Amino acid sequence: MNFINAGVIGMGFIGPQHIDAICRAPDARLAAVCDADENAAHATAERYHVEKVYTDWRQMIADPDIQVVHNCTPHFLHEAINEAALLAGKHVYAEKPLAQSAAGARRLIGLAGEHPMALGLNHQYRMNAAVQEMKARFAHGLPGRPLMLWGRYLQESASQETDWSPKMENTGIARCINDIGIHWVDTACAVLGQPVAEVMAELTTHYPVRRGPDGAAHPMTTEDTGMILLRFADGTPGQLLTSKASNGHKNDLRLTVDCENYSMEWRQEEPDRLRIGEKGVGTSVIYPNPRTCQSETRPYITLPMGHVMGWADALRNSVDAFYRSIADESWRTSPQPYASFEDGFRGMAFVEACVRSSKERRWVKVEQL
Numbered sequence: 429m430n431f432i433n434a435g436v437i438g439m440g441f442i443g444p445q446h447i448d449a450i451c452r453a454p455d456a457r458l459a460a461v462c463d464a465d466e467n468a469a470h471a472t473a474e475r476y477h478v479e480k481v482y483t484d485w486r487q488m489i490a491d492p493d494i495q496v497v498h499n500c501t502p503h504f505l506h507e508a509i510n511e512a513a514l515l516a517g518k519h520v521y522a523e524k525p526l527a528q529s530a531a532g533a534r535r536l537i538g539l540a541g542e543h544p545m546a547l548g549l550n551h552q553y554r555m556n557a558a559v560q561e562m563k564a565r566f567a568h569g570l571p572g573r574p575l576m577l578w579g580r581y582l583q584e585s586a587s588q589e590t591d592w593s594p595k596m597e598n599t600g601i602a603r604c605i606n607d608i609g610i611h612w613v614d615t616a617c618a619v620l621g622q623p624v625a626e627v628m629a630e631l632t633t634h635y636p637v638r639r640g641p642d643g644a645a646h647p648m649t650t651e652d653t654g655m656i657l658l659r660f661a662d663g664t665p666g667q668l669l670t671s672k673a674s675n676g677h678k679n680d681l682r683l684t685v686d687c688e689n690y691s692m693e694w695r696q697e698e699p700d701r702l703r704i705g706e707k708g709v710g711t712s713v714i715y716p717n718p719r720t721c722q723s724e725t726r727p728y729i730t731l732p733m734g735h736v737m738g739w740a741d742a743l744r745n746s747v748d749a750f751y752r753s754i755a756d757e758s759w760r761t762s763p764q765p766y767a768s769f770e771d772g773f774r775g776m777a778f779v780e781a782c783v784r785s786s787k788e789r790r791w792v793k794v795e796q797l
Contacts (some may be wrong), residue, residue, distance in 0.1 A: 431455065431456060432455050432457065432495050432496060432519075432751055432755065433457055433459035433460075433493050433494055433495045433496070434450050434456050434457065434458055434459060434460075434494070434496045434497075434498060435459055435460035435461070435462065435482075435488050435489075435491065435494040435496070435497055435498065436458070436460070436461050436462065436482075436496060436497070436498040436500060437463070437485045437488060437497065437498065437499055437500060437501055437737045438449040438460040438462070438463060438499070438500030438501040438502075438523075439462075439463040439468040439471075439472045439500075440500065440502075442500045442523055443463070443469060443472070443498070443500035444472065444549075445463075445642060445690065445740065445743060446498045446500055446521075446550075446743070446747065447461070447472070447476060448740065448744075449578035449740070449743045449744045449746075449747035449748070450498070450747060450749040451476070451753045452473060452744045452748070452752075453744070453747050453748040454748070454757040455648075455748075455751040455754070456496070456747070456751045457480055458476055459478070459480060459494060460478060460480035460481070460482060460488055460491060460493075460790070461473050461476070461480075461481055461482070461495055462481070462482035462483065462484070462485050462487075462488040463482055463483065464484075465483075465490075466483050468557050469481050469482065469483055475638050476558060477547050481649045483727040484507055485501070485505075485512075486512065487511075489512050489513050489516050489518060489559075489560060490516065490545060494518060495518065495519060495754075496518060496519040496546075496751075496754070497512070497513040497518045497519070497520050497521070498521050498522075499510070499520065499521070499522040499523055500523050501523070501690045502595070502598065503507060503525060503528065503595050503598065503599055503600060503606070504528060504599075504600070505711060506522060506523065506525060506526065506527060506528070506697055507526070507527035507528060507532045507533075507536065509522075510516060510522050510526065510536055510680035511523075511536060511539060512529070514536070514539050514540060514543045514545060515539070515543060517543065517761045518519050518653060519543065519545045519546040519547070519750075519754055520545065520546075520679045521547075521548040521549075521550065521638075521747065521750050522547075522548070522549055522550065522772075523549075523550050523613070524549055524550060524551060524582070524610060524611065524614075524767075525606055525771070525772065525775060525776055525779070526549055526743070526769055526771070526772025526773065526774060526775070526776065527776060528600045528601075528776075529600070529601075529776060529779050529780070530773060530776040530777040530779075530795055531564070532770050532776075533769070533773040533775075533776045533777075534773055534797070536769060536772075537773060537797070540541065540769060543679060544760070545761070546681050546753055547759075547769045548746070548750040548764070548766045548767065548768065549766075549768060549769060549772045550616040550742070550743070550746065550752075550767070550772055551610075551611060551615070551746075551766075551767035551775075552708070552739070552742040552743040552745070552746045553611055553614070553615045553619075553621065553681065553742060554614060554615050554618035554619075554742075554746075554765075554766075554767060555728065555742045555743070555746040555749070555765065555766065556577055556605055556694070556696075556699055556728070556737070556738075556742040556745070557692070557700070557716040557721070557725055557728040557729045557737055557741075557745075558694050558699065558701060558702040558714075558716050559619060559683075559694055559728075560724065560725045560728045560765075561693050561702055561716055561721050561722060561725045562619045562683075562694060562702065563619050563621070563724075564620060564683065564721070564722035564723075564724040565692070565722060566619060567603070567621075567622065567623060567722075567724070568722065570687070570689065570691050571685065571689075571690055571691075571692060572688030572689035573687060573688045574585040574620060574662075574664045574685055574686070574687050574752070575643070575686045575687060575688065576664065576665050576666060576685075576686050577591075577616050577619075577620060577658075577660070577664060577665075577667075577680045577683065577685050577686075578666055578667040578680050578684050578686075578714040579612060579616070579668060579669075579681070579683040579684055580612075580669040580670065580680065580681070581608045581609060581611060581612040581668070581669075581670045581680065581681045581682075582669070582670065582671050582677035582680040583599070583608060583670050583671070583672045583673040583674065583675070583677055583678065583679060583680070583707065584672070584674055584675050584676060584678065585675050586604075586635070586638075586652050586672040587634050587672070587673045587674060587675045587762035588635075588724070589637070589638060589639055590636065590638070590640075590641075591635075592639055592646050593677075596646070596648065596650075597646075598747060598777075599650060600664050600785050601648075601650070601779065601780065602631070602650055602779050602782065603648075603650035603651055603672070603727035604631075604650075604651050604652050604653060604654055604670055604671060604672045605629075605631070605651065605656075605670060605778075605779055605782055606779050607667065607672070608670055608672065608681075609654055609656070609670040609779075609782075610775040610776075610779060611630050611660075611681065612668055612670060612681055612683065613778050614767055614771060614774075614775060615683055615729055616666065616668075616683055617660075617771075617774070618767075619683065619685060620660055620662075620664065620685070622660040622661045622664065623660065623661050623774050623794070624658050624659070624660055624661075624666075624774070624781075624794050625659050625660060625661045625692050625793065625794055625796075625797065626658070626781070626792060626793045626794055627657065627658050627659075627778065627781045627783055627785050627789070627791070627792055627794060628656070628657040628708055628791045628792075629655070629656040629657075629781075629783075629785040629786045629792075630654070630655045630656075630703065630786055631651035631654045631781035631782065632651055632652070632653040632654070632655075633650070633651050633652055633653075633730065633782065634652055634653060634673050635648060635652060635673065636648050636749050648700070648718065651786075652671060652672050652673040653670070653671035653672070653673055653674075654668070654669075654670045654671070654782060655668075655669055656668045656669075656670070656782055665700065665729070671788070678697070679696060679697060679739075680696070680697055680772070681695070681696035682696070683693045683695070689706075690702075690704055690705055690706045690707075691703075691705035692705075696739070699713055699736065699737060699738040699739065699741075700716060700733075700736045700737045700738070701713050701714070701715060702714045702715075710730045712757065715733040715734070716728075716729050716733075716737070717729060717733050721770070728745050730744070730745070730748075746765075746766045746767075749764060749765050749766050750764075750766050753766075756787075767779065770797060771780060773797060774794075774797075776794070777794050777795040780795070781793065781794040781795070
């Protein structure tokens with residue numbers, strides 16, 4: 429069997445998660461790791477028995493043995509690395525955001541048209557089996573007409589004045605919605621099959637000054653909380669509350685879809701359950717399994733009921749689908765279930781519309797491709 433050689437750039441939190449997913453993907457082989465911190469790069473290479481270690485991402489991209497580049501670097505590096513990988517003829521699986529602006533994302537999509545390769549973006553929540561079941565039910569018209577989508581994505585990582593980290597710098601024009609809010613939006617759009625058309629947003633900075641471990645003050649120019657009304661392209665209304673300053677909430681993403689026949693709700697912290705609400709009956713809980721789910725959902729069910737399929741499994745589903753599309757070359761001819769660079773553009777267009785809406789205090793249309 430010919431394995432597809434992967435190189436991962438960035439050994440912070442998310443890079444090792446990509447590595448674990450690569451190791452679980454039958455078509456992939458981890459061939460190189462890269463980090464500006466030489467100790468971090470070598471420690472990861474030793475743990476995963478990888479021979480090639482780089483401290484300069486340019487050198488790793490130039491390696492002719494590397495076929496896929498995983499871009500797991502801080503936000504401000506994404507666009508440059510994605511561009512360099514494309515120009516080098518590599519397939520790219522990147523962390524969000526795709527670029528620091530919608531214009532930058534649009535430029536990368538244009539570049540991809542000139543240098544066609546398999547391109548994926550890590551919005552892994554859409555690849556959870558329960559989320560795929562929501563999507564499949566919509567495709568079959570089972571819930572009926574959607575009435576509204578609403579939910580939240582809350583974390584506590586910035587819930588105190590002293591919760592400063594270097595990650596808060598260089599995040600672009602937004603922080604909370606650019607980091608976690610776009611995950612919720614991508615999940616909602618994947619389920620509904622519609623992009624967001626316009627937004628009305630109120631962005632708040634509860635802590636305008638943060639203090640580091642040494643007590644030094646760091647002024648914050650971006651939001652830690654967003655309250656957003658949305659309207660999807662088909663007219664369906666939506667509502668999102670997202671915050672990184674919500675005490676007690678670890679990674680609380682919830683998506684509810686109210687429809688004519690019944691409602692559906694998915695909670696990321698209970699990832700293997702789909703709640704179905706029926707009028708006059710109550711709410712039932714479905715555990716994704718081949719007997720109760722739609723046929724489209726079955727490829728994403730990797731464990732028996734009671735064996736929780738969670739965050740890492742959704743990432744594995746996304747990475748596995750990406751490598752399968754390379755192995756069978758289906759990325760050339762058919763839409764893929766994993767998020768695309770086009771989805772990355774839509775995410776940045778959503779962020780920019782929210783920032784503008786909050787400043788101008790009005791509804792703002794989201795730029796479309």
